[in-house]
Amino acid sequence: MKGEYDKLIEEAINAREFAYVPYSNFKVGAAVLMEDGSIYSGCNIENASFGATNCAERTAIFKAISEGKKEIKALAEIGDIETYTMPCGICRQVISEFISEDIDVILIKNKNDFVIKKFSEIFPLSFSKKDLNK
Ligand code: THU
Numbered sequence: 001m002k003g004e005y006d007k008l009i010e011e012a013i014n015a016r017e018f019a020y021v022p023y024s025n026f027k028v029g030a031a032v033l034m035e036d037g038s039i040y041s042g043c044n045i046e047n048a049s050f051g052a053t054n055c056a057e058r059t060a061i062f063k064a065i066s067e068g069k070k071e072i073k074a075l076a077e078i079g080d081i082e083t084y085t086m087p088c089g090i091c092r093q094v095i096s097e098f099i100s101e102d103i104d105v106i107l108i109k110n111k112n113d114f115v116i117k118k119f120s121e122i123f124p125l126s127f128s129k130k131d132l133n134k
Contacts, residue, residue, distance in 0.1 A: 002018055002109065005006050005033075005074065005076060005104070005106050005114075005116075006017050006111075006123045007039060008031050008032075008039055008074060008076045008106065009031075009038065009076050009078075009108055009111055010115060011019050011031035011039050011041040011076070011108060012029045012030050012031040012056075012076040012077060012078050012106075012108060012112075013029055013042060013078055013111060014026060014029065014041065015029035015030065015031060015042055015043045015048065015056065015060070016029025016043055016056070016078055016080075017029070017043075018043045018056065019043040019044050019045075019056070020027040020043070020044070020045045020046055021044060021046050022046060022051065023046050023082050024046060024062040025080075026044075026079065026081075027043070027044070027079070027083060028040075028043065028044045028055065028056035028057075028077065028078070028079050029041065029043055029044070029056055029078050030042050030043075030055075030056035030059070030060045030076065030077045030078075031075070031079070032057075032059055032060045032064055032072050032074070032076075033073045033074040033075070033076075033078045033080070034064050034069040034071065034072060034073060035069065035070060035071040035073060036069065038064070038069060040060050040061075040063040040064035040067070040069070041054050041060050041063075042057070042058070042059025042060030042061075042062075042063055043056050043059060044056045044059070044073060045059060048131045052053075053063070053081075055073065055087075055091050055092070057077060057088075057090055057091040057095065058076075058090070058091055059097065061075075061098060063096055065098065070098070071098060071099065071122035072095060072098045072099050072103060073103060074103050074105075074106065075087075075103065075104075075105050075106070075119075076105075076106040076107075076108060076114075077107060077108065078104070078107075078108040078109070079083075082109070083085070083109070084107035084108070084109060084114075084115060085107065086107065086122065087122070089103065091123065091127070092112055092119075092134065093123075093128075095119060095123070096119075096123060096128040096129075097128065097129060099119065102118050102119055102120045103114050103115045103118075103119045103120050104117070104118065104119075105118070105122060115125055119123050119129075
């Protein structure tokens with residue numbers, strides 16, 4: 001059966017292959033569905049100066065925004081463990097900047113095993129652009 005997020009899930013899984021993770025060896029892939037139906041994917045990219053590391057979610061989001069897209073409609077993510085990988089706090093903050101309504105966050109174990117959470121469930125009581133009337 002074809003699911004609403006099949007393509008998004010596939011793109012996140014494929015993007016994980018390109019993860020640059022010589023330090024953690026923990027590969028992550030992510031993909032965002034944008035307002036016009038386009039999909040952007042990304043992987044985590046580490047650095048010898050650890051703080052310069054970019055998570056997979058932010059790689060995908062920054063690709064989309066830098067190509068003129070405005071709004072995230074759904075985000076999918078896959079890590080490298082037996083269980084689901086959750087977006088880190090920094091990525092949740094970045095996601096909140098580019099949504100105008102609640103979105104689905106698809107947490108993937110493999111293409112046949114994923115769960116869908118509402119963003120509001122994983123990032124409640126946030127400080128975001130709404131607090132600045134933006
Ligand atoms: N990482 C992500 O890419 N996304 C997450 O949601 C969690 C953490 C990356 C950062 C780092 O390269 C590695 O996973 C271990 O923390």
